[in-house]
Amino acid sequence: MNVKDLRIALFSGNYNYTRDGANQALNRLAEYLIRQGAHLRVYAPVVPDADFEPTGDLINVPNIRMPVKNRGEYRLPLGLNGAARDDLEGFAPNMIHISSPDPTGHAALKWARERDIPVLASVHTKFETYPRYYGLGFLEPAVEGILRRFYNRCDALVAPSPSQIEELTAQGMHDDITIWSRGVDRDVFDPSKRDMEWRRSLGFADDDVVIVFLGRLVMEKGLDVFADAIVELRRRQVPHKVLVIGDGPARGWFEKALPGGVFAGFKTGRDLGVALASGDVFFNPSITETFGNVTLEAMASGLPVVAAGATGAASLVDDGKTGHLVPPGDAGAFAEALAPYCTDDALRLAHGAAGEQAARAYSWDAINQAVLDTYLRLHTARAAAS
Structure with missing residues (x-):
């Protein structure tokens, strides 16, 4: 099949209304697919005053505010209404890409299976871990079971790291899982963006060692562990x-x-690149990411990384060379790993430089071509089986 014959319907729970790592990756993928000549339409919640303009044609799906305390900035897609179904039928996709196992994702999967259209699911976060941050940890086995059923009804999965693929395989999520990694924009994230005047404007002295947190301020990012580790350092x-x-x-x-x-x-954008490069050590205790875009961005900015030894960072951080991996949730161990970077300038600079070198391997075009290759493989397999 020629790329220009692909008609891809992409389903997302959050394509552009609240900026995060997952939708940044999806928009980059969309731009690449369109540039290669594929036809693409995106189905996701549409809201006034979205964080950024969407890449490609965006079609609204029914949705409500997320019914979870302190997460009202996110929307819960509720399925496919008549207007969305009519648009989908008119677009006539020959490939379905689902990026979130929400009600609309389930409806899209059912729609595709009824029409014998191949379905690729991309895994962007560890949804099964979310209940523990809202006092609902007992629900994790049930959520994992729902995810297992959903993903096994798809034709294949893509996940961003080898460690994530190992975990998904162990959980029985699918037996066809390939890599869709993440790239980094070196025009934005680079040690040259370090700005001492900007640091000083925040009250930092030139010889202060600044530990950086970067991400949405929600509890599932490990904010409690970060705070506990800082208290221990103090x-x-x-x-x-x-x-x-x-x-x-x-x-x-x-x-x-x-x-x-x-x-x-x-x-x-540029302001983020300046802020990140103007720190000295990056600390990421989160266990919910499947890749850890912020970890890669910190490495590209020349910062050593102390991170949880979970799927998001385990395939990025070279323990003892570009930073340290620490058992998830262990605030004392995080403090132990952070301390040498606060007192040993040579160690901090050496590990930061090694991380920056490692980050050079992540090219967005090569990474997104892997998804395009998967589309073509699945379509060819479906045609051969018909």
Whole structure:
């Protein structure tokens, strides 16, 4: 099949209304597919004043505010209404890509199976871990079971790291899972973006070692573990400062847990590159990411990374060379890993430089071609079986 014959319907729970790593990857993929000549239409919630303009044609699906405390900025897609179904029928896709196992994703999968259209699902986050951050940890086995049934009804999965593929395989999610990694924009994330004047404007001295958090301020990003590790560093009297880049519903909680921390707010584009490169150590305790875009961006910016040894970072951080991997949730171990970077300039600079070198391998076009190749493979297999 020729790329120009592909007609791809992409389903997303959040394509552009709230900026996050997953929808940044989806929009980059969309741009690449369109540039290669494929036909693409996106089905996702549409809201006024979205965070950014969508790439490609965006069709609204029925949705409500997420019925979870402190997550009202997200929308829950509710399926496919008549207008969305009519548009889908008119578009006549020959490939379905589902990026979120929400009610609309389930409806799209059912629609595709009824018409014998191949379905690719991309895994962007560890949904089964979310209940624990809202006092509902007992639901995790049920959520995992729902995900297993959903993913096994798809033709194949793509996931962003070898460690994530190993975990999905162990969970029985599918037996056809390939890599769709993530890239990094080196025009934005680079050590040359470091700005000492910007640092000084926030009250940091030139010789301060600044530990950076970057991400949406929601509890599932490991904010409690981050705060506990910083408290432990202070208890040990390890010299450091804290810079938080990002915003979200848990900001008030995080500010109270990190007295003296500098909260720079939400940043994007060049401003984000400057903020990240102007730190000294990146600390990412989250276990919910399947890849960890922010970890790669920190590496490209020349920062050593201390991260949870979970699927998001395990395939990026070379333990002992570009940073350290720590058992998830262990605040004391995180403090132990952070401390040497706060006191040993040579170690910090060496591991940061090694991470920057490793980040050079992540090209967006090569990464997105892997998804396009998977579309073509699935379509060829379906045609051969007909």
